Amino acid sequence: MRKNIKITAAAAATAALALGLTACGTDSDPASKADGAKADTSKALVIGASPTPHADILNFVEKNLAAKKGIKLEVKEFTDYVLPNTATENGQVDVNFFQHQPYLDDFNKKNNTHLVSVATVHLEPLGVYSKKVASIAEIKPGQTIAVPNDTTNEGRALHLLADNGLIKLKAGVGTDANLGDITDKKGLSFKELEAATVPRALNDVDAAVINSNFAIGAKLNPTKDALVQEKADGNPYANIVVVKQGNEKDPRVQKLVELLHSDEVKKYIEDTYKGAIVPAFGTSS
Structure with missing residues (x-):
């Protein structure tokens, strides 16, 4: 049983x-x-x-x-x-x-x-989600993005944001990237939260980087609701x-x-x- x-x-x-x-x-x-x-x-x-x-x-x-x-x-x-x-x-x-x-x-x-x-x-x-904008291009200076606060998932989230042009990171920074490694925030603010609680912050921020397991648990559909997602190849x-x-x-x-x-x-x-x-x-x- x-x-x-x-x-x-x-x-x-x-x-x-x-x-x-x-x-x-x-x-x-x-x-x-x-x-x-x-x-x-x-x-x-x-x-x-x-x-x-x-x-x-x-x-x-x-x-x-x-x-x-x-x-x-x-x-x-x-x-x-x-x-x-x-x-x-x-x-x-x-x-x-x-x-x-x-x-x-x-x-x-x-x-x-x-x-x-x-x-x-x-x-x-990992994906970027929002209830306030419909695309990555709509995220503008002055807005706030929630990210996981544990070392590896925060680094992972920041690389995803950098890959999509929302921020710039120091050259060569690895998976342990943190907010201090951002060289150009492009006017954005960041809210660090425990990974499991990030989905609950969606109403309070402009966008959030969420692990797929927590996205699914929050009734989000990663393939439909994420503005962008990580690539699977070589991940x-x-x-x-x-x-x-x-x-x-x-x-x-x-x-x-x-x-x-x-x-x-x-x-x-x-x-x-x-x-x-x-x-x-x-x-x-």
């Missing part, structure tokens, strides 16, 4: 404390060691995921494919970008599925966590399946990856999201 549990930011303090305890461990600390090859395969694989599209995809797998592969899945939904990683680090969940590699790299660096990617699954093109922001280092060889994780890369999941993504979410299958280890 499917278990689907939603975790909200109300648990942040508890998770942060737990992360503080685990992140202080060293490589010689037994608590930091993991050996997925010895995992009890009779137990459900507990997966932390954002509600849309990650949990939706996992629930499709659990309902239609998992039993045939001899695996049980328990999906826990998280509504922010921090708790799934802290829960994976401290063992509250076995796997998480919500982020891209640049975000994971930044998170590990800042929090001394030991999380690794085992597979890529799909791409969620480094494919969403990944993540485990704590040492758990890559857990047979349940390997089965999950195999199912997420199946023709059935590819068809589900294409039929359900109609280009708003794009399959991007690959392995990371």
